[in-house]
Amino acid sequence: MADPVAAQSKFLCMYMSQHPDTLVSYVKYWGKVTEHVVSAQLTSIDTNGMNLTYKTKAGGEAKKEVRVVFDPPLAGYEEVKPRLMNMKADADEALGVTRSPQIDTFHLPTTALYVGIAIGALVYTTYAPAPSSPSYSPIYAGANLLRYYVPGWFIKFSWALVYGLHSLESLYTFSLCRKHRTPFVVGAQYVIATLLFGGPIWIDMRRRERTKPVRAAFDVATYVVADDRFGHAAERASRLRRAEDALEKPRTDDHMSHTIPINGWTGQAAFSVHILKADYSGVTAGTRTQ
Numbered sequence: 001m002a003d004p005v006a007a008q009s010k011f012l013c014m015y016m017s018q019h020p021d022t023l024v025s026y027v028k029y030w031g032k033v034t035e036h037v038v039s040a041q042l043t044s045i046d047t048n049g050m051n052l053t054y055k056t057k058a059g060g061e062a063k064k065e066v067r068v069v070f071d072p073p074l075a076g077y078e079e080v081k082p083r084l085m086n087m088k089a090d091a092d093e094a095l096g097v098t099r100s101p102q103i104d105t106f107h108l109p110t111t112a113l114y115v116g117i118a119i120g121a122l123v124y125t126t127y128a129p130a131p132s133s134p135s136y137s138p139i140y141a142g143a144n145l146l147r148y149y150v151p152g153w154f155i156k157f158s159w160a161l162v163y164g165l166h167s168l169e170s171l172y173t174f175s176l177c178r179k180h181r182t183p184f185v186v187g188a189q190y191v192i193a194t195l196l197f198g199g200p201i202w203i204d205m206r207r208r209e210r211t212k213p214v215r216a217a218f219d220v221a222t223y224v225v226a227d228d229r230f231g232h233a234a235e236r237a238s239r240l241r242r243a244e245d246a247l248e249k250p251r252t253d254d255h256m257s258h259t260i261p262i263n264g265w266t267g268q269a270a271f272s273v274h275i276l277k278a279d280y281s282g283v284t285a286g287t288r289t290q
Contacts, residue, residue: 029091031066112197
């Protein structure tokens with residue numbers, strides 16, 4: 001079966017040539033090149049990784065090669081854009097090129113509710129009145145049945161585990177709040193929510209960090225279909241940048257389609273630019289070359 005990414009390698013290399021700083025970041029971080037890299041070029045890409053050439057300050061015009069492996073491999077062409085954006089974000093943050101994006105609003109993920117239900121069940125089992133208590137009610141029969149079969153030490157251990165893990169996780173959440181410069185109230189909400197619900201809170205913070213636009217690397221998350229009449233690669237690249245610049249404005253649509261007429265040397269042609277809202281949750285960026 002043909003590699004769907006390799007089939008578009010020529011176009012992707014042309015597109016990425018418009019982002020030289022991004023390619024340098026890929027080489028330095030993901031390629032683990034410690035030399036002073038002055039320029040880089042994407043030469044090919046496929047579902048398993050990408051090959052880049054680069055020049056160093058000490059090496060002059062001599063080109064070196066490095067391969068960056070995707071881990072896991074790309075499932076298809078539609079994964080190229082979000083994966084490269086995440087790799088750019090990781091590389092820039094690690095290299096100190098850009099600051100971490102600010103998180104200025106609180107968001108309670110759905111997964112936190114599942115943890116809340118589990119903790120509610122633990123509270124119910126622990127504090128339900130015994131049958132001999134004046135406040136006993138049939139609704140507590142399930143809790144008393146659990147206490148009969150489950151050892152008391154196990155319930156105590158469960159509480160210790162919840163308190164211990166959530167306390168440590170809240171410290172990590174606090175560090176994320178400092179990293180992302182959250183306002184005081186928003187930071188307090190995140191820390192308290194982590195004390196109550198644990199991991200889902202900071203995991204969601206990391207997910208939000210990933211979905212922040214990396215505009216330094218890509219002006220828009222686009223899939224571009226260029227008319228074959230454009231001719232040379234340089235001509236196509238120039239028109240691609242003009243198409244992106246024309247679309248540089250706030251967008252709220254999940255899916256928009258724009259057709260931009262361009263008068264070229266071969267006659268009138270058009271870009272069809274489809275802007276898709278990408279889902280970056282659960283996307284692993286890649287693996288650094290060993």
